[in-house]
Amino acid sequence: MHALDKRIPVTIVTGFLGSGKTTLLNRILQENQGLRIAVIVNEFGEISIDHELVIGAKEEIVELANGCVCCSVRGDLEDAVKNVLERTPVPEYIIVETTGLADPRPVAQTFLLDDISEQVKLDAIVTVVDAEQFGRHLQTSGTTIDQIIAADILLLNKTDLVNDTQLDKIEREILDLNPASRILRTSHAKADLRLLLDVGVFQLERMQTQHHHDGKCHDPHCTHENHHSRLQDEEISSVSFRAARPFDYEKLSGFMENLPTTIFRGKGILWIDGYDEKLIFHLVGDRSQAVAADPWKEDEVRENRLVFIGKRLDSERIREQLESCLV
Numbered sequence: 001m002h003a004l005d006k007r008i009p010v011t012i013v014t015g016f017l018g019s020g021k022t023t024l025l026n027r028i029l030q031e032n033q034g035l036r037i038a039v040i041v042n043e044f045g046e047i048s049i050d051h052e053l054v055i056g057a058k059e060e061i062v063e064l065a066n067g068c069v070c071c072s073v074r075g076d077l078e079d080a081v082k083n084v085l086e087r088t089p090v091p092e093y094i095i096v097e098t099t100g101l102a103d104p105r106p107v108a109q110t111f112l113l114d115d116i117s118e119q120v121k122l123d124a125i126v127t128v129v130d131a132e133q134f135g136r137h138l139q140t141s142g143t144t145i146d147q148i149i150a151a152d153i154l155l156l157n158k159t160d161l162v163n164d165t166q167l168d169k170i171e172r173e174i175l176d177l178n179p180a181s182r183i184l185r186t187s188h189a190k191a192d193l194r195l196l197l198d199v200g201v202f203q204l205e206r207m208q209t210q211h212h213h214d215g216k217c218h219d220p221h222c223t224h225e226n227h228h229s230r231l232q233d234e235e236i237s238s239v240s241f242r243a244a245r246p247f248d249y250e251k252l253s254g255f256m257e258n259l260p261t262t263i264f265r266g267k268g269i270l271w272i273d274g275y276d277e278k279l280i281f282h283l284v285g286d287r288s289q290a291v292a293a294d295p296w297k298e299d300e301v302r303e304n305r306l307v308f309i310g311k312r313l314d315s316e317r318i319r320e321q322l323e324s325c326l327v
């Protein structure tokens, strides 16, 4: 901590869907066990899943399950920050993980409000970039560009999935958009946390001078409607599915192998017939992964929770198909 400034540092972690934000968050929580970190997560979609995917420090997590992504989150975020500041003992550090579809700048504005900035100082906006999906993400959503432009620090993540030539090319593209950003290359978000936390690199000027590339939302107090309609322009939506019965493994595998290509992110906590463990499911682009987690606890109500995010999704059809995979 800087000796003269006693305010609590805040890091905003942003980055497109599936880029590795929660992976980074878990790394920070695991490696910084001595530090009292409060975490505020905000996710896209009505079903809360992220909460469970963040390891440890559960009681320190405040979740903003607002179903939408955006600017209107500021009111909720303000409340969440105030709530965190009222805790005893007060946290020594705050991390906010935005949804993959959020422009981090309105989130950052919250920390510049007078009553909050007395106690809290914005340390850095950290943007996680998925090196493998970078090109696709740029095409999918203008938000990717917003997130890169807003970054003080960029984590070029998933370096294990692409070669050095590709990484150099992405780095050049990033620097074209944001020449002042610091870029750290990482695999599984393994960054040196000394370069990431409490580094004091947030630049107010960046927020004031650089505006949206698409001509929308120039006002820092931009409205929910504004951002919401932008998502509609981009036709991005989410489909949530919840069921109190288990999935049949074979049927579900068949469904997952034939997902529409317009889905670019999926995640879920799965209850599979015959398995005692929860299965954590991730889909990013066309790469999917299912990992066994802790067993269901005896007093825990078993259920399936899944969310898919993509463009022009036929939600009825996806729900029907999932329904037919249940036992």
Ligand SMILES: Nc1nc2c(ncn2[C@@H]2O[C@H](COP(=O)(O)OP(=O)(O)OP(=O)(O)O)[C@@H](O)[C@H]2O)c(=O)[nH]1
Pocket: 015, 016, 017, 018, 019, 020, 021, 022, 023, 024, 050, 099, 100, 157, 158, 159, 160, 161, 186, 187, 188, 189, 265, 267, 282, 283, 284, 289
């Ligand atoms: N191969 C590889 N996989 C990674 C890396 N980082 C994260 N992943 C995987 O990518 C998937 C998504 O990671 P998350 O950390 O959940 O991504 P996120 O940005 O929090 O996702 P959203 O909350 O949906 O925006 C998971 O399956 C991770 O295990 C990496 O560097 N390499």
